[in-house]
Amino acid sequence: MPGLSGYLTLLDTLAVTPVSDPQPFLTALLEAYDLTHILYADLERQGEMLRPLKLIHDANPQLERLIGTKGTAALEPVFTGLATILGPSEIDRRHLFETVPGSRDGFAAAGLDQRMLVFPLAPSRPGLAFFACTINEKLSNERATTVLLRDLAALAGLFHAKQLATSGIAPPPSPTNHSKPHLTNREREVLQWVADGKTYWEIARILDISERTVRHFMARSREKLEAVSNKQAVAKAVVGGLIAVRQVRSSAPS
Structure with a gap:
């Protein structure tokens, strides 16, 4: 787990990473906190569906194949499941899969059926925005999880703000x-x-x-x-x- 200097290095990386290519920051974040995958989305609600205005993820071959073959509509069970999370937290997968129909298969198809931390954000349009990351299944230290939630909540908020401020997507x-x-x-x-x-x-x-x-x-x-x-x-x-x-x-x- 990175200390203060590692956290500040990530802030530096975020500051100089162009919004058009967020991968350097995502890669640094994955390595610094031993994360497995990252998924960021700013979604606009259209009827019963959530349409991505922004969808950013790390190099996740399973997710890339899913989107490439079925489009972002295939992620609707993931979006619906994460919409039930009201604050920064580790999701209770058992409860989520039992209460949101299709979420178990949806997360599995996207390669995201692992321990996951979710950080809800303010969407730029009526809908849903979040920064989510899957973490090492072996991480059992409560202190380490607390540090993850603290640091990633701040970094997720700044990442989201930069995406909105420099992409032409302004909040209503x-x-x-x-x-x-x-x-x-x-x-x-x-x-x-x-x-x-x-x-x-x-x-x-x-x-x-x-x-x-x-x-x-x-x-x-x-x-x-x-x-x-x-x-x-x-x-x-x-x-x-x-x-x-x-x-x-x-x-x-x-």
């Missing part, structure tokens, strides 16, 4: 407020450091303010961005052009 405007949220300079500054992977304690040291003040600025940012978590606030801020996914150096400013 809020029905109640069409203007860009106004963040103060300090709120944007704190939010940028959070996006860069810094802890509240580190940000307090960097900005020479108290950790309590950092928490206050983040709470205000989440409120203004109508976000339920820091990673969602970061994703919305990147998409809205309030902060950037930037290359991060492993050493923090003094």
Whole structure:
């Protein structure tokens, strides 16, 4: 499991990886966390179906053959199954396969019938967006799984934000407020450091303010961005052009 330097290296890789070719970042992510497969999707709901606006995956021959022969419609059982996951978590495969018809065969056909972590994201259109990865079946350490969920949740949110911000796919405007949220300079500054992977304690040291003040600025940012978590606030801020996914150096400013 990579430490802080490995995590920051992945942020660097994401920052310099072109949106048109995400494979360098996916490959680095697979290797760093000993993952087996990655599947990212931004899906638009059309009637009872989910149509991919963006569908990105690693070099998964089984999934590639399935899409090549049957099209993305063959992934509908996978999409339907992952739509039942409400927050970052490891899916309960037994429960999922028992409650979602066809999901067992759908995941197996796509080569994704392994332990899987799922990170729901805010879709750009009414529908579904997620970042999912299959993990080593032998991983049993609870601490390691917790670290995976923590790190990958942040990286998944930043990956999604970059895809939206640079692909021409913009999230739908809020029905109640069409203007860009106004963040103060300090709120944007704190939010940028959070996006860069810094802890509240580190940000307090960097900005020479108290950790309590950092928490206050983040709470205000989440409120203004109508976000339920820091990673969602970061994703919305990147998409809205309030902060950037930037290359991060492993050493923090003094």
